[in-house]
Amino acid sequence: MSIALKTPQEIDKMRVAGRLTAEVLDYITPLVRSGITTGELDRLCHDYIVDVQGGIPAPLNYAPPGYQPYPKSICTSVNHQVCHGVPGDRQLRNGDIVNIDVTVIKDAYHGDSSRMFQVGETSVQARRLCELTFECLWLGIVQVKAGAHLGDIGHAIQQQAERAGCSVVREFCGHGIGAKFHEEPQVLHYGRPHTGIRLEAGMVFTIEPMINAGKAAIRTMADGWTIVTKDHSLSAQWEHTILVTETGYEVLTVSEGTRRPPDSIGS
Structure with missing residues (x-):
């Protein structure tokens, strides 16, 4: 498995x-409200990425092996x-709860992040699931x-999710990212400590747990793209792009409106 370590110049572009x-997620936040369509959210994000940021929405026409080209510029789950x-x-x-997943290409490098949004008054279960995730x-x-x-x-x-009586989706995972949308390594959201690839400074990958309120089956x-829970239980996801440093990590997908870590965890 070949994992590319990013150079300082590449890291600057990824920042x-x-x-x-x-x-983009900051921009769309006040527009996520009852009555708006997911298609309108897509159009707004597309125009912001292209016309305001001078970027490229990576999902549009993205076609990994075995898939038809993805037809939109963001994902709305x-x-x-x-x-x-x-x-x-x-x-x-x-x-409703909705995950909006955005990936922007700028100067040939990718940034990838998603957030959960709650529309109006949501159920206690929905709020707890979003917070847990x-x-x-x-x-x-x-x-x-x-x-x-x-x-x-x-x-x-996995420990945190299952302790709360929820389940971790296993078929999808985080991934390396850089000049390509999806690179090595695959970052599973379950596993055993002290196993798997040893992290090195310069690695960049996403962490994007998908947590179901019910069973893990999907x-x-x-349409060939949209993934749902088999038992129709609620699902939530949050995502950041992370740089491995010598002493820890740097979150690359940050902005003025980015939510801070939970108080119980700190930064």
Whole structure:
């Protein structure tokens, strides 16, 4: 397995791409409200990335092996949709939760991040799941430092999720990122400590746990992209792009509106 360590020049470009990605999520935040369609959210984000930032929305026409080209510029996954939800005519309604996943290419490098949004008054279960998943993200992030192992990240996430009676989606994971959208390594959100690849300074990858309120089983919708829970339980996801440093980590997808780590975890 070949994992490219990023040069200081590449890291600088990834900081820019990461900041732009986070700023798209800042921009769209006040617009996520009851009545708006996921397709309109996609159009707004697309125009912001292209016309304001001078960037490229990486998901648009992205076609990994075995897939048809992805038709939109962002992913919008609502309620029991786990990931890769294709924006369209669906109107958001009071009580919905939605993950918006944005990837911006700037000067040939990628930034990748997603956030959960709650529309109006959501259920106690929905609020708890969104908070739990955010905690899982950060429990994974704080494991990152040179000399640690990928299994440390997955173990921390899995323990927190299962302790709360929830489950971790296993078919999808974080990934290396840089000049390519998806690079090595694969970053599993479950595992055993002190196992897997040893982290080195200069690695850049995403951590993006998908946590289900019910069982972990998933299925793919007819569009070939949208993933949903088999039992129709709610699902949540948060994502950041992370740089491994000698002494710890740097979150690259940060902006003025980026939510700080949970108080219980710290930064």
